Amino acid sequence: MRIGIIGLGSMGQMLVKSLCKSGVIQPEHITVFNRTREKAENLQASHGILIAESAQEVCDQANLVFLCTKPLDILPILRALSIPESVHIVSVAAGVSIDDLETVHAGAVSKVIPTVTSQELHGVSLFNAAVEQVQRIAMSYSLSCLPLVNHRKCPRSRSKQRRSSPAAHQD
Template sequence: MRVGFIGTGSMGSILIEAFIQSGALNPEQIVATNRTISKAERLAETYAGLQVARSNMEVASLSDLLFLCIKPSEFKAVLDDIANSVDSSKLIVSITSPVLIRHLEELLPCKIAKVIPSITNYVLSGATLCIYGDRFTPEDKELLENMLSHISAPIRVSEQYTRISSDLSSCGPAFLAYFVQKFVEAAVAETGISEEEATQLASEMTLGTGKLLTTGGFSPASLQKRVSVPGGITAEGLRIMEKELCGVFYDLIRTTHSKYEEEVEKVEARLFGTQVD
C-alpha cells in the first residue's frame, strides 16, 4: 500500500515521522509533496526511500491512501488539482477539522474520512479522532485504525462533536502546557526555585498524572480525592482553583466553538461560493 501526504508542515511531518518511527509504514511506502517542496525534500533526506512528488496530482495518482494535511484556505486549489487523479477506490483522509465530510464527498468520488491527530502522536501517544463518511467500509476503517494504533489510540467520534473532541485531545496539550508554564512561573517568582528545576518537577508530574488517568484507573475526580485531605494544603489549593478558574473553561469552549463555526463558513464559501456574512 502506498500512502500519500499533501502537506508536510507541522502536523503532516509529525504524522510521517511517527508512522515511520513506530514501524507502521516504511519510508518506501510514503510519497509526499508540499507547497514549499524543500520541506518534503528534507524528510526524504532523513528517511531514505521516501518519495517526493512534484505535484498534488502526482501524489494522488500514486497513493492508495491519501492524507490531506493542509490549511482550510488551501483545500479549493488542492481538490481542483487532484479531482481527475482519484476514483471511488481511493481513501482520502483530511486532518483539517472545519472541512466537513460532506464537503469532500460533494467534490470527490472517493471514500472520505477525517482524522484529527495530536502533537502527542509524535511520541506515539495520545488519541487520534476518527470520523468516517458513508463510503468507508468496515475493512477500510480497520486498515486506517490499525495504522493509527501504532502512534495513538484511535477513537471514533461523531462529526457533530469534532470541535469539543479536538479541544480535549488536540488543543488540550497546548492548554495543559500553558497551565504548567504558569504554575512554573509562579513557583519561580514566589519561592526562588530555579526555572529548570521547577519545569522538570512539573513535567514529570504531568507525565505521571496522565498515566494515573489512563492506565492507573483513576478518574479526575477520584484522583483529586485521593491526593487531598479535608482541610489540608492540596484541598486549599483546589478551593482556590475552583474559585478562580472554573468560568475560564466555559469561556474557552465557547470561544473555540465560535471560531470553529466561523471557519466552517469560510470553508463553504471557498469551496462552493456561498456567501459569508
C-alpha cells in the same frame, strides 16, 4: 499499501515521522508533496520517504492520501486533482466537513485530527467517517500508529448509539 501526504506543515511532518517511527509502513511506501520542496527534502534525508513532483502524482501513486494543508486550501486542491475513486482521502483539517469532502471526491473520505503527541506514538486522534466507510477502512488499512478514540456515526445511526449502553460497545 502506499500512503501519500500533501502538505508538510506541522501535521504533515508529524504524520511522516509517526508513520516511520511506528513501523506501520516502510518509508519507501510514503510519498509526499509540499509546495516548498525543501521541507520534503529534509524529511527524505532523515526518513527515506519519496518526493512527488505534484499533488496529482501523490494521488496517482497512493491508496490513502492525507491532506495536511490549510483548511481553506483543501477543497480547491481536491477540485484541481483527478483522483481515482479507489483512493481514500483523509483530511486533517478541523474546518472541513465530511460532507464537504464528499462533494469533491466520489471515493472514501474521512478525517483524522491527531494531536502533536501522536509523534511520540502516545497521542489520541479523532477519527470521523460514515459507518460504511469505517467498515471499509477497518478491512483495508492499518492506522495503528494513530489511536482512534472517537468517531461520529452517520446521522441515521445516532439514535441507536444513544440508546445503547457503554458496556455494549466494549470488546
